[in-house]
Amino acid sequence: MTTVHEKTPHRLRRGIVIAAGSTVGVGAALLVVVLAAGGLFARADYLDPWEQSYADTFEDPRMQLVAQAVLAPSSHNEQPWKIELDGSGANAFSLFADSSRLTPEVDPLARQTMISQGTFLEYLRVAGAAAGYEVGIEMFPGGDYDEAALSSSMDERPVARVTLRVDSPAPSSDHAALFLSDTNRSPYSPTAVTSAQTDELESLVAAGGASLTVFRDDEDVSVIRAATVRGSVIEAGNAAVAAESAAVFRSNEYVKNEYRSGFAVEGQGTSGVAKYLLQGIATLLPGSNGSDAAATRDIALATDGAASTSAYAIVTTAENTRADQVEAGMLYASFALRARALGLVTQPVSQILEEHPAMELERASIHDAYAPEGATIQMLARLGTATVDYPPTMRRDANDLLGAE
Known part of the structure; x- marks a missing residue:
């Protein structure tokens, strides 16, 4: 004969199992909703040109x-x-x-x-x-x-x-x-850029006279490293700049396919299921990627990146005409491609070169140190060996x- 007391634990256990199963089911359903909002089931048309x-x-x-x-x-x-x-x-x-x-x-x-x-x-x-x-x-x-x-x-x-x-x-x-991703924001490995790699990169020339110098000695790297972090902090604290960046942030696959330009979570090195999860959260909870969160993330990326960087490249021009600027871009692209061919990666860290008022002192300081005789620094980039492959x-x-x- 089964007593009431014997039935109660059995019913309780069954209730717990049912409740747990329901919770798992709800959790799984929510996960699917988040991933779908992030575009898990959408085709990434915006990646076609990389093929x-x-x-x-x-x-x-x-x-x-x-x-x-x-x-x-x-x-x-x-x-x-x-x-x-x-x-x-x-x-x-x-x-x-x-x-x-x-x-x-x-x-x-x-x-x-x-x-x-x-x-x-x-x-x-x-x-x-x-x-x-x-x-x-x-x-x-x-x-x-x-x-x-x-x-x-x-x-x-x-x-x-x-x-x-x-x-x-x-x-x-x-x-x-x-056809390789052009920018890598991850921390770089301790493997040093070699003299041979430096010589090959510095041998690249532009028709209009833009020049490129790779800095590897400890003193220069320390100065540039600190300057790039300060530039990131200043930019992250500039509300107008932050709003401009937020306006071109593409939160999910559907928006990315619509615009095919601007920023996305790939810029943080995110890929795989994590990409769709972050995109889904950003889509369903837009405040999760607000200006404060973005500023904190950007400063952390800049700080971690700088701490692991043992070489920087600077592109300069004697003057600053529109043609000079275009030629500097050609030289930077040549540098970035050759770096990839040599097994290296790059990341522009040119915030301190921006001409808005908040950056005026930092811009003047880096020019005093690395642009003698009135030259213009057009590009500043990290250089090293990747620890993580960044997605396109x-x-x-x-x-x-x-x-x-």
């Missing part, structure tokens, strides 16, 4: 090269490029800076935007050489910008006229590096760069 076969989907050789040049690094990953194909029958096109993609808070003089034109042109040149084209580049064929009406001038006057001439194909390790970031469809033909 080497992507360029082959275009018949026009100009667009085949443009399809590879879109992989170039750019300020805020805004990819501020417009293309106008020459309709005269010449194998040529014009490159314009896209004034709708300016970031005036962080880049009030549009210097970074012009450097981004240079990175595009260098990627184009490398892609052309591999495909069997000599890429001729004529800078500012329509004349210099009207700085008093910069945005409209950008729309009217091309940065460059590009002409393709048939040549012998010359595949290179630099071309292979085009969003890229626009090459067709979206087309303007009038």
Whole structure:
């Protein structure tokens, strides 16, 4: 005979099992909701350009090269490029800076935007050489910008006229590096950049006289390391700059496919299921990626990155014309590609070069130390060996760069 007292523990255990099962079920359902909100089941169209076969989907050789040049690094990953194909029958096109993609808070003089034109042109040149084209580049064929009406001038006057001439194909390790993620923000390994690697990187030259120097000695590294962290702290504390960055943060796969430019969680090195989880949280709880959280994260990334960095590269120009800025971008892109070919990775840490008022003292200080005789530091980057492979970031469809033909 079973007593009431004997039935009660059995019922209690069964109730606990049912409750636990329900909790697990609810938890699993919530996890699926979060992952789905992050875009787990969406196709990442924005990664198509990273496939080497992507360029082959275009018949026009100009667009085949443009399809590879879109992989170039750019300020805020805004990819501020417009293309106008020459309709005269010449194998040529014009490159314009896209004034709708300016970031005036962080880049009030549009210097970074012009450097981004240079990175595009260098990627184009490398892609052309591999495909069997000599890429001729004529800078500012329509004349210099009207700085008093910069945005409209950008729309009217091309940065460059590009002409393709048939040549012998010359595949290179630099071309292979085009298809590798261009920026790595992780802490770098203790493996030192070698003298041979330094010599090869410093041997890269730009047609207009931009120069690149790699700093590896302890004193210089210590000075630059501290300066880059201060720059990150200042930028993170600038509300206008933070708002501008937040405006181009893409919180999930659906938004990334819509815009295909700007920032995303990949910039923190996040990949796999963790990416969709973070994106889902950011989508369902937008406050989780608010300005305070972003500032704390950015400062931590900068501090950890600087602490592990034993080499920095600086790109300088004697003057600071628009052509100088473009040529500095070409040299930086050449440096970044060659670094990848040598087994190294890079990350721009150029916050202290920004021209907004909050950065004025830091900008002056780094120039006093590393830009003698009035030169301009155009780019500053970490250099080292990766501890983590960073995933590729969003890229626009090459067709979206087309303007009038």
